[in-house]
Amino acid sequence: MEGIYSRIDNSYAKFTKSEKLVADFVFQNPQKVLYTSITDLAEMCGVGDTTVFRFCKALKLNGYQEFKMLLAQDIANKKGMNNAIAGTIELEDDVRTVCKKTFATNIAALNETFNLLDFDAITKAVDLISAAKRIHFFGVGSSGVIALEAKQKFMRILPNVEFIADCHMQCMAAALLDSRDLAVIFSYSGSTKDMIEVHKLVKQNACKSICITRFAKTALTNQADVVLLCGSNEGPLDGGASSTSMVQLYLLDVLYMEYFVKHYNQSRDNKARTTEAISSKLL
DSSP states (O other): OOOHHHHHHHHGGGSOHHHHHHHHHHHHOHHHHTTOOHHHHHHHHTSOHHHHHHHHHHTTOSSHHHHHHHHHHHHHHHTTOTTEEETTEETTOOHHHHHHHHHHHHHHHHHHHHHHOOHHHHHHHHHHHHHOSOEEEEOOHHHHHHHHHHHHHHTTTOSSEEEOOSHHHHHHHHHTOOTTOEEEEEOSSSOOHHHHHHHHHHHHTTOEEEEEESOSSSTTTTTOSEEEEOOOOOOTTOTTOHHHHHHHHHHHHHHHHHHHHHTHHHHHHHHHHHHHHTGGGOO
C-alpha cells in the first residue's frame, strides 16, 4: 500500500497554493500533526479548515482522521518502530519497564490536564448542572464508557441524569432536549461525526452544552457553552488509550465533587438514600 509521504509527493504538483502550504507543514512537522485537530492544523498553515479537508480528499482519503492514521503508520515505519505497541511500550520491554512507562504516561496526562484547567469554566459547568431540568450524557466508543460512568456517578446524588448507548437513540434524545436542559458530551478528538450531530441537535432547541475534549477548536466545540480540555496525547494508532479515559474521569470527578460541595446537604442526603437502597445487595 502506498504510504502517505509518497501520496503527497505524487500529488504535490496538482495541489493548489493553499494545499501546498499544508503539504509543506506536514513534511516539516509530521510528529506535531499527529496531535492536532483539523482546525489547529489549518491555523498553523494559515489556511481554512476546508483547505485541509480538500488536501485529504486530493490524496483520495475519506478525511482528516484517515490522513493522520496513515501518517502515523509512515512515521512508525520510517523510525523503525514496528515493535512499538502503544505509545512508548515496545515488545522488548520487561514487566517493570511496562509498569514504569505506563505509570509515567498516565501521570503526564493528569499533570497536563491539571495545567489546562480553567477554573472559571469549571464553575460555569457546575452552575449549568445545578440549573438543568434534565442532564443527558453523550459519548460513543471509549468516550461512551465515560459517559455511562458519569450517569452512574451523578445518579447517586441527582434524579435527573441519563445516558443512552445506542447512537440512533442518542440523536432522538438530543432532539428533545431544550433550553431548560443540559448536554454533557465526551469526545477526545472533537471530530466524531455522531457527537457533532448530537451537538447540532441539542443546539437547535437552545440546550446548554458542556464538551469534554482534547482540542479547544473543533467542529464539536464551536457552539459549546463550556469546554473542558483533557491533556492526554493520543495518537491515531492509540485509540482508546487508558490515559485518555483517566483524564476524562478526572474531569468528571472534579465536576462531581464541586457540585457535591456546592449542594452539600442535598448531595449528602441523596447519597445516603441511594447507598442505603443497595446496601442489601452486599454481603
